[in-house]
Amino acid sequence: MNTLSPFHLAIPVDNLDLARDFYNSTLELEEGRSSDHWVDFDFFGHQLVxxxxQKSDSETKQHNSVDGKxxxxxxxxxxxxxxIWQKFANMLSEKNVKFAIEPYIRFKGEVGEQATMFFYDPCGNALEFKSFKDPSQVFAK
Known part of the structure; x- marks a missing residue:
């Protein structure tokens, strides 16, 4: 695939005001349309809603072990x-975002060298922001 199309992703939040503030103020995403039950954001050119x-008591956080993390x-x-990833990581650190996995470099000097970090929004949705030293290696084996 040569051209990327914007994706649309809708995620649940149990506190719309808190989540809206996080995506708007902490991540500095531009807000689009909204209603009493949902809010659109420009997620780096993609549509995040x-x-x-309401939060369910049965929802639990799941993890997979990768690189010992x-x-x-x-x-x-x-x-x-x-x-941009470096600047974004610094901005989040300055805003005291609590990282689930602190920003770090994986596969340093190898195929697929990448920077990555994980954190949660205030409603428990996990986010990963990453960058590849060589963008042509996103799918390299």
Whole structure:
């Protein structure tokens, strides 16, 4: 596939006001349309929608072990340019975002060298932001 199309992702949040503030103020995403039950955001050119959904007592956080770190599953995010990822990681650190996995470099000097970090929104949705030193290696084996 040569051209990327914007994706649309809708996620549940149990506190619309808190989540709206996080995506707007902490991540600095531009807000689009909204209603009493949902809010659109420009997620780096993609459409992210937070939808109010009452939290269920049966929802638990799941993880998979990767590189000795507990990676949240499910999670979503975006692949940023290397310099933009660095600036974004610094901005989040300055805003005292609590990382599930602190920003670090995987596969340093190897095929697929990448920067990655994980954190949760205030409603428990896991996000990963990553960057590849060489963007042509996103799917390299």
């Amino acid at each position: 937070i939808h109010y959904k 507990e990676v949240p599953v499910p999670h979503f995010g975006i692949i940023l340019e290397w310099e």
